[in-house]
Amino acid sequence: MTVRTRIAPSPTGFLHLGTARTALYSWAYARHHGGQFVLRIEDTDVARSTQDSVQQILDSMAWLGLEYDEGPFYQMQRLERYHAVVEQMIAAGTAYRCYCTPEELDAMREAQRARGEKTRYDGRWRPRLGRKLPPPPEGVKPVVRFANPEDGIVHWDDLVKGPISISNEEIDDLIILRPDGVPTYNFAVVIDDWDMKITHVFRGDEHINNTPWQINIFRALGAPLPKFGHCPIILGDDGLKLSKRRGAVSVTAYQELGYLPEAMLNYLARLGWSHGDDELFTREQMVQWFDGSHLAKSPAQWDPAKLAWVNAHWLKQADDGRLAALVQQQLGTRGVAAGDLEHLARASALFKDRCTTVVELADWIEMVFVDVKPRDEELAAHVTDAVKPAVRTLRDRLASIDWDKGTIAAAMKETLTAHGLKMPQLAPALRVLVCGRAQTPSIDAVLALFPRETVLARLQHV
Ligand code: GLU
Numbered sequence: 001m002t003v004r005t006r007i008a009p010s011p012t013g014f015l016h017l018g019t020a021r022t023a024l025y026s027w028a029y030a031r032h033h034g035g036q037f038v039l040r041i042e043d044t045d046v047a048r049s050t051q052d053s054v055q056q057i058l059d060s061m062a063w064l065g066l067e068y069d070e071g072p073f074y075q076m077q078r079l080e081r082y083h084a085v086v087e088q089m090i091a092a093g094t095a096y097r098c099y100c101t102p103e104e105l106d107a108m109r110e111a112q113r114a115r116g117e118k119t120r121y122d123g124r125w126r127p128r129l130g131r132k133l134p135p136p137p138e139g140v141k142p143v144v145r146f147a148n149p150e151d152g153i154v155h156w157d158d159l160v161k162g163p164i165s166i167s168n169e170e171i172d173d174l175i176i177l178r179p180d181g182v183p184t185y186n187f188a189v190v191i192d193d194w195d196m197k198i199t200h201v202f203r204g205d206e207h208i209n210n211t212p213w214q215i216n217i218f219r220a221l222g223a224p225l226p227k228f229g230h231c232p233i234i235l236g237d238d239g240l241k242l243s244k245r246r247g248a249v250s251v252t253a254y255q256e257l258g259y260l261p262e263a264m265l266n267y268l269a270r271l272g273w274s275h276g277d278d279e280l281f282t283r284e285q286m287v288q289w290f291d292g293s294h295l296a297k298s299p300a301q302w303d304p305a306k307l308a309w310v311n312a313h314w315l316k317q318a319d320d321g322r323l324a325a326l327v328q329q330q331l332g333t334r335g336v337a338a339g340d341l342e343h344l345a346r347a348s349a350l351f352k353d354r355c356t357t358v359v360e361l362a363d364w365i366e367m368v369f370v371d372v373k374p375r376d377e378e379l380a381a382h383v384t385d386a387v388k389p390a391v392r393t394l395r396d397r398l399a400s401i402d403w404d405k406g407t408i409a410a411a412m413k414e415t416l417t418a419h420g421l422k423m424p425q426l427a428p429a430l431r432v433l434v435c436g437r438a439q440t441p442s443i444d445a446v447l448a449l450f451p452r453e454t455v456l457a458r459l460q461h462v
Contacts, residue, residue: 001199002199003030003033003199003200004036004038004196004198004200005027005029005035005037005200005201006026006038006040006071006193006201007023007026007037007061009023009057010048010049011043011049011051012048012049012053013056013250014053014056014060014251014253015057015061015251015252016250017250017251017254017302018242019204020060020251021231021234021269022202023064024269025231025269025290025295027067027068028283028287029202029290031287031290032289032290032291035199037066037067037068038073038196039068039070039072040072040073040196041073041075042075042188042189043074043075043076044075044184044188046182059252060250063251063255064251064265065261065262065265065283070196073192073196075188075192076182078191079181079182081191082177083177086176086177086187089221093147094221095145095147096127096145096147097125097142097143097145098121098126098143098145099125099136099140100125101140105121108121120172121145123172125145127147141179142179143177143179144176145174146213146216148172148174148216149216150169151169152167152168154166154167154171154212156211156227157227158208158229159200159227159229160205160229160232160297161297162297164208166212170212171213174187176217186214186217189214190218194221194223200226201226201229202229203228203229203230203231204231205231205233229292231272231295232296232297232298233299234271234272234299234300235299235300235302257357257359258357258358258361259307259311259357259358262282262314263307263311263315264307266314267310267311269281272296272300273290273294275294279310308356309356311357316352318352320348323344323345323348323352324341324345324347324348326361327348327358327361327362328344330358334366336366336369337369338365338368338369343449344365347364347365351364351365351441353441367435367436368450368451368454372436372437374433374437375436378438381428381438382429382431386421386425387421387425387429388429388462389419390416390418390421390426390429391430391433392462394412394430394459395456395459404448405448408444408448412426412444427443430443431443433462434454434458434459
């Protein structure tokens with residue numbers, strides 16, 4: 001058997017972190033088994049689906065590096081196929097047309113509530129042996145309902161949650177085709193998983209209640225059942241469901257906040273799965289390890305501090321040339337033109353160790369291109385009368401030396417000797433004046449990143 005997995009987002013918004021995690025598990029599982037991973041866009045909610053969302057989903061998948069082997073398939077391009085299966089099912093007696101109007105359904109539910117019963121479709125249009133149905137009313141466009149088995153138990157061994165059983169008595173006859181000919185999720189998903197030969201379905205556990213219907217439809221069609229794995233939701237750091245109101249929940253947002261895709265994958269993977277005590281791993285390692293075991297049954301909590309730590313780790317490992325391009329892009333969004341990638345790579349190498357995100361890295365490097373405004377307290381604390389003469393001497397020396405780290409360091413040493421000062425007196429003054437802050441990496445290396453003219457100009461008003 002070839003393992004085939006899929007991710008099936010609805011394009012009614014960005015790619016949610018929960019969906020990204022499911023996509024990651026599905027992708028890694030397929031890769032681990034040498035199988036295939038399929039992308040399907042579930043766009044049957046016509047009113048809420050947008051091309052913008054489709055594009056965001058595709059961009060996010062590409063950014064995360066979750067390459068799919070087939071797709072994207074679009075459900076709205078498969079309507080003929082769904083209609084054909086619906087006709088077959090009606091002919092086979094596993095589906096039927098229902099002509100209830102919305103008013104009738106309301107009245108049905110009202111009466112059930114009044115009797116203290118659970119509200120459900122009462123099967124009034126379901127064909128039964130020896131039952132004569134009324135003629136279809138004029139002018140009512142029917143829906144098609146699935147004739148769900150009325151007894152027995154639906155059982156599956158969930159890859160994440162273990163054995164789950166639900167009695168068919170709990171489930172009513174689900175609408176599978178709307179009056180406008182658009183299928184509902186639970187039907188289209190089955191036909192697609194069947195046609196696309198999906199063997200393993202990973203998805204969020206909000207779908208657990210849908211799975212019995214889906215299993216019954218697979219059975220009614222004589223289609224092979226995939227295995228299901230329902231991953232618990234991700235909780236926000238406040239213990240409530242991760243939601244937009246309380247912070248970023250889209251992959252795109254984290255991209256914009258300056259996180260690296262390898263860090264997002266690493267962090268998302270650990271939110272609901274473990275491999276021993278490993279906290280930091282590459283995608284290759286994940287593929288090697290991800291065999292569907294050690295998936296957590298209970299919800300994981302989003303931990304921004306841990307994500308920052310993971311990102312800081314991968315930022316340190318990242319190639320400086322790659323960071324340079326990301327910093328350039330980030331500065332570009334701030335209207336700061338920084339054209340020399342080799343220069344930005346040197347700057348990235350110098351600052352990346354003290355940053356958590358690309359945005360922070362750009363915050364550091366921006367000072368090379370944009371005027372800084374040292375705070376008065378810092379000026380008073382560090383640019384004292386005792387060091388000012390030394391700063392002037394150094395400025396004069398810097399005006400004529402070769403512009404590289406070693407020569408700058410030598411000029412600083414000579415200045416210190418000439419003025420009988422120590423580095424901890426001079427360096428903070430230079431940092432405050434040139435960088436606008438009292439702490440930076442080694443000051444000779446930092447100064448060498450700036451154009452000489454900029455350094456001279458910032459040391460001028462002493
Ligand atoms: N379109 C569904 C969703 O986004 C897919 C669920 C599934 O994977 O079956 O939740």
